[in-house]
Structure formats: C-alpha cells, structure tokens
Amino acid sequence: MSGTAETIISVEKLKTYFDTEDGRVMAVDDVTFELKKGETLGIVGESGSGKSVTNLSILRLIPEPPGKIAAGKIIFDGDDLLQLSVEELRKVRGKRIAMVFQDPMTSLNPFLKISTQLTEVTRLHLGHTHGEAREHAIKMLKLVGIPDAEVRIDGYPHELSGGMRQRVMIAMALSCDPELLIADEPTTALDVTIQAQILELIKDLKARMGTSVILITHDLGVVAGMTDHVIVMYAGKIFERARTADLFSRPGNPYTRGLLRSVPDPEHERGEPLYQIPGLPPDLADPPPGCPFAPRCDRTEDICRTEFPPFVELHSGHHSLCHFAREVWEESLQTAGVDRRELEDIRSVDG
C-alpha cells in the first residue's frame, strides 16, 4: 500500500456481538481494515467467521436485539457511519454504498415488478421522475447484459433465471452509481458458467465506473482472480491481511496455508489424500482460551493454548495473527523458492 490513493472506507476496531441462548457470541471481534478508491478487497472465511456480519455492520443492518455493534468506527468519506442519524444513514445506503446479496430471490420482492423495484431507488435517491427512472432502469438492465430489457423490465423476478436475477440485483445496486459496492457471495448460488459471466460483469463495471468493491466469498479461486487485497477471517477475527498475490504465494498464517492446501489441485494425481484441517470451527459462545485456531492448527505450541496471538506485520501491508507468524511466513517463502538473499532484500526494503 503506497498510501497515495485515497481511502474510501476504513473500519477501525469493529466489534459486533449477538446475544443467543448459549450466551454472547462475538461475531466480529476487533476488525480493522481499509479500502482504497477503485480497489477490490476480498474477505474470505468459512461460515460463522464473521465475514458477512462485518459487512452488515458497515451499513448498520444488524438486527438489534439480538445483535449489537458494540464498538469501533466506520469512516466513510470523513463521517463515522456508526454515529450518523438514521436519516443521514439512509442517504448513504443504496446510494453511495450498495449491496448485492447471495440469493437474489430472497432480496427481490416477488410481488413487485422489476420496474417498480428498480425505479424505487433512483426516484428516492436521485429524485427521478417516473419517466426518467424507467429510462434509467432500462439503461441499467442493458448495462448488466439483460436481453430485451424493455420487455423484461415489466416482468416479475420469478420469470428470470438465477443468473438473470443476480444481474437485476447488480443493476439495482449500481443504479445510483455508488462509490462502494459490497457483494456478499454474489455468485455462490450460481453455476460456474454463470458465475464466470457475473464476475466478468463486476470487473467490467468496476473498470468503467471506478467503483470500489468489497467481495465476500468462501471461494479462494474467486478471490484470486478478482481482488487486490485479501482479509482472511476466522472466529470473528482477522487472521491474515495481505496483497492478494502475497497471500496466495506466501501465506503467513497456518489457517490460510491450510485453506490453500485443502483445495483440490487438478495437477495432483488421483488417490493422494487432500490436506485437511482437522476438527471444527470453535463455538463462539464458548471460545477456547488462547488462539481460537489452536485446536485445529498443525503447529500449535503451549503458548497458543494460553495466550491470544499478536497481529504481526510481516512485510508492508501483510499482517498475520499468530504466535509464529514470522516462522510460518519464512517457511512459505522457502517453499515459494525465495532464497535467503531475496529474503534479506525484502526485509531491508521493509525496514
């Protein structure tokens, strides 16, 4: 991160919890990151890692109770979104920050025509007249590649395929030309050929409109092709944060390394077992002491079971939450074929 580009959003020490029958669950615990204008940030994690709750917190879409955004700041264009009045926040939501969700069928109203749903936002936020809004909606549908947009606009969501519905969601999200698009598993429910179309569409729109994107996904392949920076979340915490290329070639956290190794590689001969991370994610209502990943980690030592790990800076812009972050990172560097001299160079540049 050179620091020249302007920051569009910065999240500082965010904490969000839910009160459940089993006690208080820290869904997001001390999460800090920032995103530069025009860049794409990937947030990767398994279910329950806190990746979606982080993004719902940004727009204050956490149902209270049982949830609560307990602490932190979300600075967007100089304002802390957590301090805005509901009225002020409404001007940001859908207009300057837009969201696309995993399942378009549950986010589109099945009883309303596509035209009604698409024109609502621009009439509200851009003050469009009925005619202007409709014209704009057709333009947006064409932009996202819906054939016969003039006809389709008067249809209902159920008349469209899953991929087309996701396109409508993206059209709706981009209607007001937002500065930030948050896409939460936008292609998870889709087939691979349709996923390829939607990802290509997001890339293309990003290039044309300069939108910054936060892409939440569990698919490491999607992250590799779409993002500039990646955050890996586990148990509500950021376990690793790095430039995308660095994270994949030189992971500095045992969890990230395990995730990368557990994806089947087409080059592998059939029959070799996959690397597997043993066990299950922790119960967040009753987290283990020390590092939350320690019970599943392949290089746990005594300290991991008793002390919470530090968030270590390995290299500029590359951080890892681990007692042995530096050792793990150096192992990765060696596997990646970086020799000692280069290693010294990397260090001296950072130093």
Next chain:
Amino acid sequence: MPNSDNLITIDDLQVHYRSGGGLFGGSKTVKAVDGVSLEIKKGETLGLVGESGCGKSTLGRAILRLTEPTSGSVTFDGKDLSALSNDAMREQRRHLQMIFQDPYASLNPRMTVGQIIGEPIRTFGLANGSPDRRVSELMETVGLSPRFIKRYPHEFSGGQRQRIGIARALAVDPDFIVADEPISALDVSIQAQIMNLMQKLQSEKGLTYLFISHDLRAVRHLSDRVAVMYLGRIVELADGRDIYADPLMPYTKALISAVPVPDPAIEAKRERIILKGDVPSPIDPPAGCHFHTRCRYAIPECKTVVPRLVEIKPRHFAACIRINAECADIDANEVNSRGAIQ
C-alpha cells in the same frame, strides 16, 4: 452387452416428466434424462458433472429407481433392476445406497443418531447381536465419537451430519453409492475432510461411487473417469486427467475454463471462455445438438443433427459433429473450414 468388470451398466436410460399444461394448452414433456448409456466399473469412481437442471441428480436417482425411469435399463451385477418388482428392488437397495447434498434435510430430526444409522440394519436384519454395537463401529469408521449416539441431528454441524449420512449409507455394507453433491453445502476445510473420508472408505471397502457434483475441482480429485452432462445427455466422457488437460467438446472446454483457480498469477493470464446466455429450458430444448445455442463453433448442421457420443481418442468420448478421430481439435477444424470457405 454386460461386461464382467462392470458393476453397473446403464443402457439408453430415459426419464421424462410431464410438466405444466394446467387449464390452458397441452402439457409438455421434460426430458430430464434423454438416452444415457454408461458403464461403471467395480471399484471405480465415475464423476458426473453439469450445471443445475442438466439432469445429473435425476440420473443418479433413476439408477437406484428412486425415480422411475421412463425407458431403458440399469443392470447391476448381472440383474436388470428395471425388471424387478418393488419388493425385489427394495431387497437390492442393500447393495445400492445414496448420500445426499443436504445432510440435514435427509436426516429425520426426531430420531437420534443411533436410530438413524441403526434403521437400515434393523430393516435388513443385519446385526449380529445388538445393532448399537454395529452403529458404534460405523460412527467410528466415519470419524464420529460413539458418545454422541443418543444425540439428535440438530446438535451436529453440517460436516458431522454428512458423516451421519455416510454412516447410514454404509450400514448395509453396500457395493455402490450414488453421492449427490455430498460436499456442496460444506465449508472448504470440511469439504477436504469428507472427500478424504470417501476415498478412505472406498479403498477399505472396495466401494464403487457415482460422484455427482457441479464442482469440477472436487470431481477431478475423486474420480477415475468423468462424464459431462448437458440437458439430459452425456456430451463427453473420459479419464479424469484427460478431461481436464484435454477437453474436446466446446461445452466441456467452457465449463473447465470457468472454474476459478486459487492462484492470482494463473488467473491474471487466463483467457476465460465466457458462454453467452443461460442453460436453455429442458422443457423445449434446442433441436440437434442441445448446446448449439451457446456454442461459438456451431454450424447450420448442429441445429438439426443430434451428435452421438463417439470415441475420439482412446477412452475419450465426445458428442460433437465438428470433431472426429481424424481431427480431435475443434479449433484446428474451425481454421480449416474457414480457410476452405474463403
């Protein structure tokens, strides 16, 4: 002709549904499975891939007669399953089991794990002594602690529930298991656990799998051979390695190129084949080759001629009239034919 190496021989299997109709207009026929012939060898894993609605799950169910085929036959170990009475078929299910995608929907929430895994043992009278002992053994086999025998499905995570589903399928000591998207609903780290478990069980028990999935990476990892399905038909069939390294049919090429690779360096350089449009409706699929509406190599004949699955290279079959054993490379054929026209 049933070959002795084959555990399952599927011959021209068809599953048609009546759809729509209602008050106005006649009902239409959906050909979910439209003339599939396949052989599954003893001890192998045959992967079956395709997009939603291609008929892969229906094919899996029809093999076990959980969905009645409209025509065609399935031979298991020399017996024609389609000719069996319902009672005789029920008896055969001991040998033919299924693992489902959603382990929660396929487990009775009111039964304990012990009852769920023990039910097939009791139904088929397989226990020597107490079924509970057999259940405990099965739980250990799939990596669940027998301490949990009295717990209910909701007390388990997705991955653990899938282990329960696998233990239930194993309870009758089957020869053949249809695994329908068994890892799709699971997290990445848990997917690896379940794939490893399936492989371990296969080598220990000599199981034969039909592994149905839309995840090409997982299919490549687990399968000896892979069949690609599109709108009810098998369009390509080859060894797992060949189908990845050298896909022949344009649909397979696009499908494989669409899978994101977890390596930013590869992703940056890759030229992805982006297919236009969606999979057409199976209610009224395009004539000729079903894929011609999305295929950039389509020529007029593709709209009328139904391509047959033929052996293009040794053990590598594809259904495309634009390639043949003399010239298997569709891009080369494309250049040649363009050249000839100009």
